Amino acid sequence: MNYGIDQDRLITIDSILREDLIEIGVDYVLMIDTAGNTIAKCDSGAHSYDVASLAALAAGNYATVDAMAKIVGEQEFSLLFHKGENVSIHFSMINEEFLLIILFGKDVSLGFLRLKVTEAIDKIRALWK
Amino acid sequence: MAFINMRTNEVQVKIVYYGPGRGGKTSNLEFINKKFRERIKSDMVSIKTHGDRTLFFDFLPFDIGKIKGYDIKIQMYTVPGQVKYNATRKLVLKGVDGLVFVADAMAERRKHNLLSLKQLQENLAEYKKSIFRIPLILQYNKMDLKDQGVPLLPLATLEQDLNSKLKVPSYPASAITGENVVITLKKIISVTMAAIQRELK
Ligand SMILES: Nc1nc2c(ncn2[C@@H]2O[C@H](COP(=O)(O)OP(=O)(O)O)[C@@H](O)[C@H]2O)c(=O)[nH]1
Numbered sequence: 001m002n003y004g005i006d007q008d009r010l011i012t013i014d015s016i017l018r019e020d021l022i023e024i025g026v027d028y029v030l031m032i033d034t035a036g037n038t039i040a041k042c043d044s045g046a047h048s049y050d051v052a053s054l055a056a057l058a059a060g061n062y063a064t065v066d067a068m069a070k071i072v073g074e075q076e077f078s079l080l081f082h083k084g085e086n087v088s089i090h091f092s093m094i095n096e097e098f099l100l101i102i103l104f105g106k107d108v109s110l111g112f113l114r115l116k117v118t119e120a121i122d123k124i125r126a127l128w129k
Numbered sequence: 130m131a132f133i134n135m136r137t138n139e140v141q142v143k144i145v146y147y148g149p150g151r152g153g154k155t156s157n158l159e160f161i162n163k164k165f166r167e168r169i170k171s172d173m174v175s176i177k178t179h180g181d182r183t184l185f186f187d188f189l190p191f192d193i194g195k196i197k198g199y200d201i202k203i204q205m206y207t208v209p210g211q212v213k214y215n216a217t218r219k220l221v222l223k224g225v226d227g228l229v230f231v232a233d234a235m236a237e238r239r240k241h242n243l244l245s246l247k248q249l250q251e252n253l254a255e256y257k258k259s260i261f262r263i264p265l266i267l268q269y270n271k272m273d274l275k276d277q278g279v280p281l282l283p284l285a286t287l288e289q290d291l292n293s294k295l296k297v298p299s300y301p302a303s304a305i306t307g308e309n310v311v312i313t314l315k316k317i318i319s320v321t322m323a324a325i326q327r328e329l330k
Pocket residue numbers: 148149150151152153154155156157183207210231270271272273274302303304305306
């Protein structure tokens with residue numbers, strides 16, 4: 001019933017999140033599982049957020065949208081994005097189990113972010129190959 | 130599925146309060162939130178309707194310190210009890226490690242308890258989990274109403290209805306006065322941790 005991720009992988013995940021995402025100006029990156037557990041987190045130090053609550057809500061949000069997709073006959077809605085005045089949230093799926101949640105401000109362009117997210121996700125997936 | 134972070138030595142444990150609508154699940158968490166306020170670092174999150182009914186879930190994180198060198202982080206959730214919300218109930222059950230079934234002791238709620246417990250069994254089965262194996266505690270809530278002359282189900286009836294096959298620990302309680310609320314919580318944490326530790330070896 002339990003599961004763990006070994007230390008080496010977690011350290012690698014951390015450096016991927018830092019180098020691909022925090023480095024381009026993102027405020028906060030969270031890797032969570034679909035049950036709402038926090039697997040890894042990285043931040044620029046600019047803000048502090050209530051991570052446990054964010055993870056629980058993000059997992060719920062993702063699961064809700066996923067269930068809606070199934071009802072209308074879609075595999076998934078691939079882009080999940082909430083735009084705010086100062087902070088925006090970008091969700092993406094790493095695989096069946098893991099999600100990537102990114103909080104970023106006005107100075108990061110969505111196009112560039114999506115490119116970097118794809119890169120980061122590919123690298124994380126490769127850890128399980 | 131408790132997540133064990135081998136890097137930070139942290140274990141995240143998901144405990145879900147389940148039961149029929151208006152049985153007192155949210156009230157349990159509210160009591161715990163008030164009672165342990167100084168130990169809980171974040172606010173309780175409640176996704177609810179205008180009428181104050183749980184729409185998706187309540188969420189309350191609770192750190193209980195270290196067990197065998199691991200930092201234990203309990204994440205408590207409630208499900209929405211209303212019949213029509215079964216899809217969202219199922220989502221909240223994803224990855225659950227331990228369950229408190231909050232039954233409503235009011236006589237008129239007898240059938241709702243039975244239906245809710247049966248649906249819990251079905252919902253768990255969809256995640257390939259057995260209600261007979263998952264850590265589970267029963268709570269017979271609203272015991273305080275006895276003093277106000279509200280007809281309650283006798284404990285023997287509640288046990289017969291809900292616990293004759295499960296045979297799990299059960300507590301008469303009141304989420305309003307707080308009677309046995311903390312004991313329920315302690316028991317589900319200890320039963321769940323025992324199950325997780327069996328697997329940690
Ligand atoms: N008298 C009494 N009322 C309770 C108790 N627990 C909950 N209630 C009341 O029952 C109603 C539903 O409670 P709530 O916690 O929202 O139930 P939930 O739907 O299971 O989350 C509220 O009006 C509560 O104040 C209890 O132990 N005693």
